Amino acid sequence: MEKKKQKIHFIAIGGSVMHNLAIALKQAGHQISGSDDEIFEPSKSALSKHGILPEKDGWFPEKIDKDTEVVMLGMHASKDNPELLKAQQLGLKIYSFPEYIYEQSKDKQRIVIAGSHGKTTTTAIIIHVLNYCKRDFDYVIGARVRGVENTVKLSDAPIIIIEGDEYLSSALDPTPKFLRYQHHIGLITGISWDHANVFPTEDEYVKQFDLFADQTPKGGILIYCEQDSLALMIGKKERPDVTQVTYKSHSHTSDTDGHFFLTDGKERHPIKIFGSHNYQNISGAKEVLKKIGITNKQFFEAISSFEGASGRLELIKESSGFAMYKDFAHAPSKVKATVKAMREIHPSRELVACVELHTFSSLNKKFLPQYKDSLKSAQTPIVYFNPEKVKAKKLEPLSTDDIKSAFANKNIQVFDNTEQLTGYLTAQSWKNKNLLMMSSGNFGGIDLKNLAEKINA
Structure with a gap:
């Protein structure tokens, strides 16, 4: 600073x-x-x-x-x-924004977490563990983390942890943000085509992550998830004098009471987050932390109190036989992972999963087929969109049939009116059911806490 x-x-x-x-x-x-x-x-x-x-x-x-x-x-x-x-x-x-962050961190060790999904949670875990271990560090993250007052910290600390977004930097600078940070340690969680308004083809989108990996300097470290095919393809490419580190889902178990644990040999370590994607995020964060001096013992002790990043599988209401969660998921891969995680936590309950199509990509008829089977694991799949948003983004109008065809699910219920959506949800019987609301928007202004109170469960 x-x-x-x-x-x-x-x-x-x-x-x-x-x-x-x-x-x-x-x-x-x-x-x-x-x-x-x-x-x-x-x-x-x-x-x-x-x-x-x-x-x-x-x-x-x-x-x-x-x-x-x-x-x-x-x-x-x-x-x-x-x-x-x-x-x-x-x-x-x-x-x-990214140019300024780089200017303020030129003399720091820069650790950048990239990926189409999972980067916020992975960054949040790293921040939580470093705070727990009382390390001096700066950070930039896109969501709030419990115990952290602001989502940006700039000081004289020797390292900075940055959530690296692939979106363009500004109207004057069409460079993906994560390329502006010039990382020493880079991590790629996973890659799935997004931001169709600026990356009109999947190849163009994936190319940005290849550039990110290529930017790893000699003596630098590139960490990537081997269970993601695109991250694996990019990560394993030979780069002189770059240390390559792979990771996969951390070993884990659960009990009949819905508690989840990381396993380490015969040891079990309780955690408060769940889902296959989060076991990957945990492993990725652990590899980064290992490279900056955090031991396994310190990691397992710290991770048990991590409650997740704000808006990521956040519990809104829970009662006997019912739970309502909200999640920031909006891109196809995020929606699919979140629905799968909800099925894992309560496999015996019926899942009602509602996603809002809100971004340019999700409302684009050409991109929409990327959502195929993303709601497949939900017994009651619901899609909400606002036709006015489609008009405002100057996109081709969407119909119910367009959405059902793209999601490849004839059982999907489509709503374009918030009152009808809330009316439908509040009229349901919620015995032995869970509700999952997914959006990067706000479902046309629906107050989710108010909705939760109206649900009779």
Whole structure:
């Protein structure tokens, strides 16, 4: 972190990671201002708490002047953003989020966790264990972790743990974010085509991970999941003087009361997360931690208190014979893994699994077939989408038949109205059933805690 305090302006300050960086820099003593055309929770409350919530929505070029030393450009700000144009006119230094993080961590050991799925949980496990072991480190993560106040920390610590997103850095920089960090240790959890708006073919998408792996420096370490075919294909490619480390699902067991354990020889270590994908995430995190001095004994002691990243298989309500969870899952591979995990925790209960099609990719008729069989493990599969979102993204309209065909499941129930969806869910009998709600959005404004209260279980 620079010792000199700066005047920094954020264009699109309401982003999930952007607002946390703004808060971190405000706490470090910098003068922070920002703008956005729309700010949602929890960003809104967090910015307000720290006194940096913009007074009004919109773009205000007058907020930027010759005294502004740094302009931070958020992902969803376009090239013709009036504040960006003003900053360019004044010749100010403009950073994308990943460019700034790299600048602040040039002298640190940089550990970057990449992957289409699992990167948030893997990063969260590493952060949790390092905190438990009282190690000094910085981090960037896309979700909240219990015991961690902010999702960004920048200090004089010798290492930084970064959740590396493959999406583009900014309107001015079409480079995937994870390539900007220039890792020393890189991990690839798994690869499954996503972000069809910027990577129109699967080959183009997969190529970004190949570039990430190739970027591993001589003397660096590349860790990858051998159970993911694409990660394996990329990871095993020969790279001179790069240490290659593979991992797979950690050995585990469970008891009849629904408790889960990691196994290590004859030892059993209790854990609070579950699902095949999480056993992979645990192993990946363990390999990273091993490379920076965490012993097996320390790891197993620390992991038992890890409760998961916010929004990842998060329990909303539980009663006798019923549980309701929410999950950030939205891409096909994430949906499939989450549904499978829910079936594992309560195999004797019927599962009602509802996914919202919310992103550009998921609402794109050409990409939609990627969801084939993703809800197959649920007895009652449900898809929700908002036709207005399809229009706003200037995509071809979707029909119920389009969705049923793409998911390859004639039993899927499709809703495009939130009242009808909530009406259907609250009218069901929930004896010996679980409900799983999956989205990177908010199901058209449905309050899931309120919905949980209305469910008679």
